[in-house]
Amino acid sequence: MPFAARKLAVGTALALLATSPASAVEIIMGGDACSGAVAYRPEAGVAYQPGVDAYGRKVAPADLSGGSAIQIPDTIAIDITVELQKRFGLPSNSTLFKPEARIGTLEVDRNGAMRFNGEPVTRDEALAVQAACREALGLPPLPLPKPAK
Structure with a gap:
């Protein structure tokens, strides 16, 4: 029993x-x-009701202005550079060089597809970019994907 x-x-x-x-x-x-x-049976009126607080008073909706005016572009371009000052230990007051060297441009579209200097990025290269971005943002690494068949 x-x-x-x-x-x-x-x-x-x-x-x-x-x-x-x-x-x-x-x-x-x-x-x-x-x-x-002992099954839970909620009291009448305790379910979520939009526009009403826990005491039954009217409240303003969360999206007061009707949404965001920011339009996200179809493609985001990211300049890939190397910081020469850090890489070669050059003095910060030198006027003889630009502190960055442009390597190329990485473009990412809404679907996550990537192109580097106009050329499609391979799956392994895309994973390397994702890993570098996660590291730069202080995020934990993603688990390794299963090998492609």
């Missing part, structure tokens, strides 16, 4: 003993009856 049913049977038997000293009747209920007896 499950623990909940035993507990209920013992509790019922003790209650009956307290009210009827002459004879004790034991009632045993199965787990299904017990789970129905």
Whole structure:
């Protein structure tokens, strides 16, 4: 007999003993009856209602201005550079060089497809870019993907 049913049977038997000293009747209920007896039934009116707070008062919607005016472009271009000052330990006050060398441009479209200097990026190169970006942002690395068949 499950623990909940035993507990209920013992509790019922003790209650009956307290009210009827002459004879004790034991009632045993199965787990299904017990789970129905303790099933959660929300009170009327506690479900989420848009535009109303927990006390039934009207509240303003979350998107007060009707949305964002920022339009995300179809393609995002990222300049890939090397910081020469860091790489070669050059002094910061030197006027003889531009502190960056442009390597190329990485373009990422809405679907996540990448092109470097106009050429499609391979799957392995895209994974390397993703890993570098996650590291630069301080995010944990993604698990390694399954090899392509």
